[in-house]
Structures are given as structure tokens and as C-alpha cells.
Amino acid sequence: MKYKSPFKDKNLLIWEINNFLEKYGSTLIQHASKISTYFEISCYNYIIKYYENSGFTIQVKNLDEKTRSFKYKLGPLGYPHNFSYFIVSKTYRYRKNPKTFQYEIRPNIPVQSKHDSNIFITPDIVICDNNIVSKRDWRYYRGMRKFYFIPNESLISFAEAKHYNPSPEMIINFIGIVNELMPSLLKKKNKSNRPAHIAPSLIVSGKGGYHTNLIKRSIQNRYSVNIFLGVFSYPAQIYSKYGRSKVITI
Amino acid sequence: MMLLDLIKNLPFELRSQIVSEYNLKIGELYYLLEKKSDKYQWLEDEDVELVKYLLSLGIFYRRVIDPISGSVEFTNRVNRLGVPHVNIGSIKLTSENLKELSIAVQKFEGILYRFGLNARFFDFDRMEEFLKNIKELKERDKYEI
Numbered sequence: 043m044k045y046k047s048p049f050k051d052k053n054l055l056i057w058e059i060n061n062f063l064e065k066y067g068s069t070l071i072q073h074a075s076k077i078s079t080y081f082e083i084s085c086y087n088y089i090i091k092y093y094e095n096s097g098f099t100i101q102v103k104n105l106d107e108k109t110r111s112f113k114y115k116l117g118p119l120g121y122p123h124n125f126s127y128f129i130v131s132k133t134y135r136y137r138k139n140p141k142t143f144q145y146e147i148r149p150n151i152p153v154q155s156k157h158d159s160n161i162f163i164t165p166d167i168v169i170c171d172n173n174i175v176s177k178r179d180w181r182y183y184r185g186m187r188k189f190y191f192i193p194n195e196s197l198i199s200f201a202e203a204k205h206y207n208p209s210p211e212m213i214i215n216f217i218g219i220v221n222e223l224m225p226s227l228l229k230k231k232n233k234s235n236r237p238a239h240i241a242p243s244l245i246v247s248g249k250g251g252y253h254t255n256l257i258k259r260s261i262q263n264r265y266s267v268n269i270f271l272g273v274f275s276y277p278a279q280i281y282s283k284y285g286r287s288k289v290i291t292i
Numbered sequence: 293m294m295l296l297d298l299i300k301n302l303p304f305e306l307r308s309q310i311v312s313e314y315n316l317k318i319g320e321l322y323y324l325l326e327k328k329s330d331k332y333q334w335l336e337d338e339d340v341e342l343v344k345y346l347l348s349l350g351i352f353y354r355r356v357i358d359p360i361s362g363s364v365e366f367t368n369r370v371n372r373l374g375v376p377h378v379n380i381g382s383i384k385l386t387s388e389n390l391k392e393l394s395i396a397v398q399k400f401e402g403i404l405y406r407f408g409l410n411a412r413f414f415d416f417d418r419m420e421e422f423l424k425n426i427k428e429l430k431e432r433d434k435y436e437i
Contacts, residue, residue: 045406045407045408045432046406046407046408047407047408047429047432047433048342048346048407048408048409048429049339049342049429049430049433050433051407052342052345055345055403055407056345058403058406059298059349059403060297062396062399062400062403063297063298065399066392066395066396066399066400067301068301069389069392069393069396070356070357070360070396071301071302072383072389073360073363073383073393074302074303074306074356075303075306076363076380076381076383077306077355077356077359077360078359079380079381080359080360080362080363080380081358081359081362083362083363083366083378083380084358084359084361084362084363084365084366085362086366087362087365087366087369090369100373101373102370102373102375105375106379109376109377109379110375110376111375111376111377111378111379111384112370112375112377112378112379113378113379114378114379114380116380116381205355205359207313207417247354247358247359248354248417249415249416249417250417251417251418254417272415274354274358274411274414274415275410275411275412275414275415276412276415277362
């Protein structure tokens with residue numbers, strides 16, 4: 043295909059973009075307030091794709107009863123039973139006895155710390171067993187409502203989505219979350235069990251430079267975590283069937 | 293300012309993030325043009341305006357169009373599973389507005405494609421990398437009749 047040249051046809055490019063904005067600008071603006079949530083949803087989709095490409099079957103759960111719509115949980119507040127999520131399952135045949143493994147992939151659900159049972163962190167995406175517990179404690183939400191969370195032993199993995207350019211601090215802060223939720227992954231390189239899960243992952247839209255890539259490599263060599271940079275132009279690095287050997291699993 | 297045409301109606305916070313990223317990169321651009329003028333001799337005066345325009349287009353693509361494209365892809369996935377729409381707080385992604393958003397994303401990417409531009413072209417950390425991509429783009433013109 044013969045491309046037009048932005049150098050020779052600069053005015054045409056500007057004219058086409060202006061036309062685009064005139065026609066679709068108002069549509070885009072309606073959604074612009076949710077941009078960072080949309081990036082998070084994209085990452086949620088990449089994680090589901092990862093499991094799908096790893097041979098899991100996927101199911102959508104807990105749709106809105108009236109409208110049958112998927113209700114995406116936006117933050118730590120809100121009762122989990124009011125929001126939708128995905129279930130992934132895979133069956134292995136151990137000689138003649140098939141065994142099915144099933145996990146939930148939930149957005150924005152609090153997870154109990156490994157170090158202190160009264161501390162909770164809410165990763166953007168949580169992969170967990172089917173085990174949500176609640177407690178009513180006056181110190182949380184002034185005792186007005188129940189507090190729902192995933193007990194630490196039911197956490198399988200998690201992911202954080204950042205729609206920014208990566209910085210050294212952003213990557214190192216992620217290790218703080220891993221330390222709070224899954225500290226064993228920072229002690230030695232884990233071998234993945236069956237079924238293998240994607241290791242805790244930081245998913246960043248920006249590409250980063252020499253230094254951030256150095257930090258990414260260093261951290262991935264030391265710990266069982268994934269740092270995905272440049273997801274804007276290369277999202278398949280997370281879920282591609284062909285690049286899966288590069289994804290760290292636990 | 294061309295960037296403002298792209299972002300004039302966006303919410304304040306998003307607009308500020310885009311302007312701040314743009315200004316940072318423009319600072320880098322002028323620094324390079326001043327300090328490494330020999331290296332960037334190929335960049336003629338009138339090209340600098342184009343570099344600035346492409347820069348604003350790239351930031352708009354990454355910060356606005358791409359996340360919307362991701363949410364369209366997710367909604368398509370749940371649609372295939374028989375779920376009619378996705379509720380994200382007050383926003384409802386229905387098959388109707390999904391269609392509208394899909395077309396908007398396709399049109400935007402279509403314009404870029406016709407000019408030989410894509411996500412990889414706009415994915416850079418330092419202005420030096422972006423200028424390298426632009427140089428390659430300019431060199432392409434030499435070989436096309």
C-alpha cells in the first residue's frame with residue numbers, strides 16, 4: 043500500500059483529524075472521564091485472555107439480575123455480590139481421574155495482608171479461589187456496613203494497571219504490594235505449579251527508557267513477578283501464545 | 293495551538309496530564325535542536341511544526357483513544373458470551389454506543405494508517421527516539437514516487 047506522507051500532505055492529515063474530531067469528538071468526550079478505568083478494564087481483559095490462551099475455559103458470573111449486564115467493580119467499596127466477574131477453569135486428567143481447577147478473576151476487591159490480618163490492599167485485578175469473607179468491625183466504615191475481602195490464603199495472584207509512563211518509583215512501589223500480599227515470591231524464584239498462574243504483574247501503558255527497563259529486568263531476575271512496560275503498543279506481551287515463555291508464572 | 297484543538301473538551305484532569313506531557317516533550321525537543329543541531333540538520337524549520345503536531349497526536353492516541361479501544365474489546369468479549377452490556381459506574385457500554393466507539397477508534401486508526409503511522413511509531417520514552425521514528429518516516433518519502 044502506498045502511504046500518504048505527513049510531510050508532503052500535512053494539511054490533509056490535519057484536515058482529516060479535524061473532521062474526525064468534529065464527527066466523533068462528542069462521543070469520545072462522554073467517555074473521557076473514565077479513561078483510567080478503561081485502561082484498567084483493558085488490562086482485566088488481557089489477564090482473561092492470558093488464561094484463555096493457557097487452555098482455561100472462561101465464564102462470566104454474577105450478572106445484574108434485571109438487565110443481565112456486566113457490572114464492573116470500580117473500587118474497594120461496594121459489596122462483591124453486587125458486581126460481576128469471570129471464572130476460569132481447567133481440567134487435568136490424572137490417569138483416569140479428572141480434576142478441575144477453578145479460579146475467580148475479580149476487579150478491585152480487597153485482599154488481606156500476609157503479615158497482618160487487619161490490613162487490606164485492593165489490587166486492580168485479583169485472581170483468587172472462591173472464598174470471600176466478611177466482617178463487621180466498627181473501625182472499618184465506622185461499623186456501618188460489612189467489610190468484604192479475600193483471605194490471604196485464597197489469593198492466587200494479582201495485577202496492577204498503570205496508565206502512565208513508568209518511573210523507577212512506580213515499579214519499586216509495586217514490589218511493596220507484592221511484599222504485603224505474597225512475600226514468598228520475593229525470597230526465591232518460585233517454580234510454577236500445575237496449573238501455572240501468571241505471577242503478580244505490573245501492567246504499564248508507557249514504554250519507559252533505559253533505566254526503567256534495567257529495573258524491570260533486575261526485578262524479574264530476582265523475584266517471581268512480571269513488569270509489563272509499553273503495553274500501549276505491545277499488549278500481546280501479556281497474553282500471546284507465542285511469547286508465553288517470557289511471562290513469569292507461579 | 294494544535295494540541296488544544298484535540299483536547300479542548302476533555303475533562304480538566306486528563307487535559308492537564310496531556311498538556312504537561314506535551315510541554316515536557318517540547319522542552320526536550322528544543323533542547324535537542326539547540327544542543328545537537330548537527331544531528332538534527334535533516335529537520336527543516338517547517339518540519340518542527342509537524343513534529344509538534346505528531347507529538348500531540350501520539351499523546352492523544354495513547355491517553356484517550358487506546359483505553360477506549362480496550363474497553364470496546366472487553367465489551368465485545370462479554371457480548372460474545374451473551375451479555376448485552378457493561379456497566380462501569382454511571383457509564384453503560386451498550387451495543388449501540390459500543391458500535392459508535394468502535395467506529396470512532398477505527399476511523400482514528402484508519403487515518404493514522406493511511407499516513408503510515410501506528411501505535412509503535414508513537415510509543416517512545418525520549419524525544420530522541422521519536423525523532424528517530426520521524427526521520428525514518430521522512431526517509432520513506434525519498435523512496436516513494
